[in-house]
Amino acid sequence: MKDREIEKLIKAESERQKNVVNLIASENYVSQDVLTALGSQLTNKYAEGYPGKRYYGGQSVVDKIEDLCKSRALKLFKLAPKNWHVNVQPLSGSPANVAVYVALVSPHGKIMGMSLDQGGHLTHGHKVSITGKFWNQVPYGVDKNTEVIDYDELKKLALENRPNIIVAGFTSYPRIVDFKKFRDIADACGAYLMVDMSHFAGLVAGDVYPSPFKYADVVTTTVHKTLRGPRSAMIFVKKDARDLPKLIDKAVFPGMQGGPHLNQIAAVAVALKEADTPAFKKYAERVVKNARSLAGELKSLGWKIISGGTDSHLVLIDTWMGGKGLSGKEASDRLEKAGIIVNKNTIPYETRSPFDPSGIRVGTAAETTRGAKEKEMIAIARKIDKILRKK
Ligand code: DSN
Secondary structure: OOOHHHHHHHHHHHHHHHHOEEOOOOOOOOOHHHHHHHOOHHHHOOOOEEOOEEOOOOOHHHHHHHHHHHHHHHHHOOOOOOOEEEEOOOOOHHHHHHHHHHHHOOOOOEEEEEOHHHOOOHHHOOOOOHHHHOOEEEEEOOOOOOOOOOHHHHHHHHHHHOOOEEEEEOOOOOOOOOHHHHHHHHHHHOOEEEEEOOOOHHHHHOOOOOOOOOOOOEEEEEOOOOOOOOOOEEEEEEOOOOOHHHHHHHHHHHHHOOOOOHHHHHHHHHHHHHHOOHHHHHHHHHHHHHHHHHHHHHHHOOOEEHHHOOOOOEEEEEOOHHHOOOOHHHHHHHHHHOOEEOEEEOOOOOOOOOOOOOEEEEEOHHHHHOOOOHHHHHHHHHHHHHHHHOO
């Protein structure tokens, strides 16, 4: 690179990524092919609109790329093009979720989503996000004792509040979500069912987490977490009498965005092909096994694991333990000094501030990409225990 300053910083970040144990549950390491697509000449092209219906000339190549990406996305999740449509233009997860609400919920309508402190995402209607300012959130959470979703409570809440859309999905809920129960609840109150599978998309692709497609009207996902692609997102939408695909496409462009990032879409296509392989299935299996080993070892060392364990790639640890342990911030800072990267996280029924909460969230997607197995997970758990216990 001619720009030595940026070149140096990219190298430094690359080194940092190599030299740490990366337990950020939403991160991963992409392949060289994904990086090549991201850094290609495709970044030079404007392509407002959709394949075959663009506003500028010169679209012959990029139309093929976007169509290929869409067909790979449907194939990976075993969706017949006659039943499902996919939009691959969202720049990332938050705009994808907002586009769904723009399409399906009138201003000030109700979004029923998991509260941020119980495991949901900002864009599931939290008040500090645009999704809580333009729409009204009906928050739900987990049972105080079991720390898993109580579907009877959820149904009661939905029937009392009659939301326009129910969002199933999370950023820090370690368990399997019962999509059938969500569907029944959505039907009982006449709401759309949206699943945000950003965290577990790679696990669905690898058949180690239930697929939401049988039950949802709309499924959003980022591509860069367990799916191991570039920063990007997709919206899958059911084709039925309501013509939802048209509403979603219009909400993404021209509703929310201008020209799509074709370099990003090409990189998504590459990642989707990589995920459609037996090797990726093995990877997904290993991610969950690793998370179970990490959670199991931490638990046996005396740490409180929220919900008692995990069914996915992520583990939520109560480091505060009612004042007997460390705050999430101190735990995260101590671990970073020792080269283990995690994020501080609220735990259900949090009593502390989100800036210094009671827990940390860890995930196994990134380290599994680097080849870690149960043995390494147990060693990491022991190291975490040692660092956090030190007086
Ligand atoms: N930042 C992502 C996560 O860490 O889960 C969600 O946007």
